Amino acid sequence: MTDKVFVIGNGMTKFEKPGRREGWDYPDMALEAGTRALAEAGIAYDQIEQAYAGYCYGESCSGHRAVYGLGLTAIPVFNVNSNCSTGSSALFLAANAIRGGLADCTLAIGFEKMAPGSLGSTWNDRENPMQDHLQAMAELRDIWFPPAPWMFGAAGLEHNDRYGSKPDHFAQVAEKNHRHSLNNPYAQFQDSYTLDEIKNSKMVYEAAGLTRPMCSPTSDGSGAAILASERFVDQHDLGATAVEIIGQAVVSDTPGTFESGSVITLVGADMTRRAARRVYEQADITPDDVDVIELHDCFAPNEVLTYEALDLCGEGRGHELIEAGDTTYGGRWVVNPSGGLISKGHPLGATGLAQCAELSWQLRGLADARQVEGATVALQHNIGLGGSAVVTAYRAPA
Template identity: 60%
Template sequence: MTKTRVYVVGVGMTKFEKPGRRADVCYPDFAKEAVTKALADAGIKFEEVQQAVVGYVYGDSTCGQRAVYEVGMTGIPVYNVNNNCSTGSSALYLAKQIIESGNSDCVLALGFEKMERGSLSSKYFDRANPMERHITEMGELTEIGAGPMAAQIFGNAGKEHMKKYGTKPEHFGKIAWKNHKHSVNNPYSQFRDEYTLEQIMKSPQVVEGVLTKLQCCPTSDGSGAAILASEQFVRRHGLECQAVEIVGMEMATDPESTFADKSLMKIAGYDMTRLATERLFAKSGYKPQDVQVVELHDCFSANELVTYEALGLCAEGKAGEFIDRGDNTYGGKFVVNPSGGLISKGHPLGATGLAQCSELCWQLRGLAEKRQVDGAKLALQHNLGLGGAVIVALYRLGFPAAANAKL
């Protein structure tokens, strides 16, 4: 039986911004803007959307309905998804599966977040914390400090990489330098300032010896949306010229090795990412070297570095050399986070995966303007949530002949 092909036919997002910057704007407003843009991009009306999957982390139950109702109240099923920082791509993953099941031809994937300023923290203290085992295992391997816990988890992963492979603090700094530089050309980015490597390295320490403030993503408000459709829907609406095919998408949670192998990198999700990536490339028939553009989860520069290896962009232990060669930016082997990534673009948890999808679709359609990656034919997405869940995906133009004819 031939598997149903699924396409992204429209994307939209808001500019990511500092939490609470506009007191009169709330998450339904962000969601309405993103969905309206995605519908306009697809050239369809909301009434043609048959189901919606909505992701957010900080909010009460049925915030998804409250957000979708801003665009239309058509009685469609609306599912609410929370999967930590991988929430947006989890919504995308489920929307794709709905279409593959044959139950719908057109599904909305939406993500948004209205966050508080400052570092992330727990909200409930009368029940088990979902991260307690990760933190306990980390505490057995290294000292737990007073800083933000997420920064410590990823910072310690970076320290382990340094100890094991000789990576230098400057390698993490160069990642942040790159992403800040990329964000200058992204109008959706929360921060658009370029910094020197010296400024990045001398910004306030967050995790001593490995992470400074300019190597950490901020909390953000914002939203992203994608319209997914079946091939029949694409052809019925004449959307071949812009349809981006989701070639493959894999989700993984923590394998036993996350804790069993006593590795700080694995506690931070290394094996989760590697597992999902191996499945993705095995099923798709592609190799990492076939990719030109990547949006990956750089919540901290240390995570971007270890993720290069988990995704197979370079060999294990070779991330430092990969960075020094410039193989992660324009003119190199891959362009990683042309959007500026989470470090500069911002990280409204529920929206991040949809923002990554939007950027990659624009890249493949040749619509990324000053950020455009030359010859972008195959795009890779990586979205990680501690606790844990990771989604990796490959995208390409669904009907390249039609897209080229339009150009």
């Protein structure tokens, strides 16, 4: 059995610098985001039949503790952990329960309470899940720490070498996304920067010209989405506001990830390309049909790489889009109107659900000063190394 899936409510907290809100723990974050999503959907928690809770930093069953603040209704609660794609993975699973006819209303919720500074390994007495990726990286580029900016910065360097892009193009991505975040009250940062300010900021990975405003920060926060079947939407008269998920795919690594000899491939471009093409086929759309995009700009070079992986342009031409202004207001697409991970923040478990919220609000016409005029089709991209790429397409309420 296959059913249509609709987003009927979204909620999120403001993303914050870790520890900035004293005493703000993950159950508080999840309660805030979940309550807002329920209010937007206009339903009670006891109408939800399954919950999928995503987080990366926490103990077993933290997802149960997070949703228990919303209600104790004996429903199945599933804990999801898939690195930076955790939130979108929870969204995919919650949608699958509806597609398969197992539920009519589900909750996807993500949260993170993070430590300041660069990401590190939690368990040092066992194999690192990124070990194969890091070993392949070390064979291609001189080792640098921390690993995440090294990997994505090196992918940017490869793009420079192959296709003639410049670090300035990546700085332009950061300038655009920080500028977009000025209109997002949920964003961790709401500051604009000139290109010179970005390029002259504290260096994170010098070989690639990667500075701090070009990197997503660690963050605290939560996001939530309530999904429903067509039957549920009709029964509750939600058709005027229900955003349809018209395509969705999750892709993991293939042997080519490690055999390609390409850093661009190692950081997920091929996974993204496979997932995006499946989604275009499912939704019967092309990139030209898309109006607004939220994509995984964990580091500015990855936004340019993702333009190409999403088939917004040909291989090696991503930097031409940012140069021409094709990915901001007045261009062919508006990419990361929320400010993206770079400026909105990146609490790993919440990121994909914050992307879902932004795009749902755009398609409902509720994005206020960020609104993309006339937006009817939206595309979401979320990636986690280790690894999964999740791509989702949405259509505005009919």
